[in-house]
Amino acid sequence: MEVTVRIKRYDPEKDGEPWWGEYKVEVDETDRVLDALHYIKWYQDGTLTFRRSCGHGICGSDAMRINGYNRLACKVLIRDVAPVITVEPLLGLPVIKDLVVDMEPFFAHYRAVMPWLINDEPPPPRERLQSPEERELFDDTTKCILCAACTTSCPAFWLRGEYVGPAAIVQAHRFIFDSRDRGAVQRLEILNAPDGVWRCRTIFNCTNACPREIEITKAIAEVKKALIFSRL
Numbered sequence: 001m002e003v004t005v006r007i008k009r010y011d012p013e014k015d016g017e018p019w020w021g022e023y024k025v026e027v028d029e030t031d032r033v034l035d036a037l038h039y040i041k042w043y044q045d046g047t048l049t050f051r052r053s054c055g056h057g058i059c060g061s062d063a064m065r066i067n068g069y070n071r072l073a074c075k076v077l078i079r080d081v082a083p084v085i086t087v088e089p090l091l092g093l094p095v096i097k098d099l100v101v102d103m104e105p106f107f108a109h110y111r112a113v114m115p116w117l118i119n120d121e122p123p124p125p126r127e128r129l130q131s132p133e134e135r136e137l138f139d140d141t142t143k144c145i146l147c148a149a150c151t152t153s154c155p156a157f158w159l160r161g162e163y164v165g166p167a168a169i170v171q172a173h174r175f176i177f178d179s180r181d182r183g184a185v186q187r188l189e190i191l192n193a194p195d196g197v198w199r200c201r202t203i204f205n206c207t208n209a210c211p212r213e214i215e216i217t218k219a220i221a222e223v224k225k226a227l228i229f230s231r232l
């Protein structure tokens with residue numbers, strides 16, 4: 001089948017403004033949007049720039065706006081978005097070129113919540129044990145691949161880039177509710193700041209955008225509840 005792919009293009013070295021490139025591509029309906037982008041880059045316009053690595057929904061590098069929704073290009077089937085496919089870079093982060101955005105502001109928020117195990121107690125002779133019930137409390141938020149689809153679909157983040165954003169809260173949740181970790185109070189203090197978790201207005205765009213189907217808004221609500229009961 002033939003599809004039309006409209007791509008928002010921008011090269012800061014030669015374009016004053018972004019512009020729309022339009023490409024006709026012959027694809028199978030079970031191809032993914034990433035296949036169409038590859039076809040354009042390899043056979044029609046080698047200057048088209050986008051990120052991708054695994055091609056199978058694991059690395060999180062090819063999040064972009066497809067027909068107005070944040071998606072991984074490698075997970076969207078052509079038949080679900082044809083015949084006209086509009087592809088844009090993620091919103092809320094500076095565009096470096098075409099579909100590539102600067103992820104540094106996103107990763108700065110990620111680092112701010114200390115996304116690593118904090119525990120200075122002497123380690124036990126073997127592993128730090130945890131029951132299945134304790135593990136279940138944060139199982140969902142371990143699935144995050146840091147694609148940024150959630151944070152860059154959040155109107156609160158578009159309005160104010162200083163908002164830590166749903167992805168960082170997901171990462172904080174993963175450790176706050178881990179029985180082996182001792183840094184929960186520190187992370188809750190960070191998330192209690194003016195640009196922390198309270199900027200979330202429960203809009204749910206993040207949950208709808210997540211390619212890992214993480215219940216992000218629920219995780220955010222659990223962090224808010226923990227803050228209320230921690231009396232910080």
Ligand code: SF4
Pocket residue numbers: 060143144145146147148149150151166167170209210211212213214216
């Ligand atoms: Fe991506 Fe989901 Fe992680 Fe957000 S929570 S960064 S959408 S995987």
Ligand code: F3S
Pocket residue numbers: 153154155156157165166199200201202203204205206207217220
């Ligand atoms: Fe934004 Fe998700 Fe909250 S879209 S406002 S972080 S529920």
Ligand code: FES
Pocket residue numbers: 052053054055056057058059060061062072073074075
């Ligand atoms: Fe790795 Fe799509 S290319 S998630």
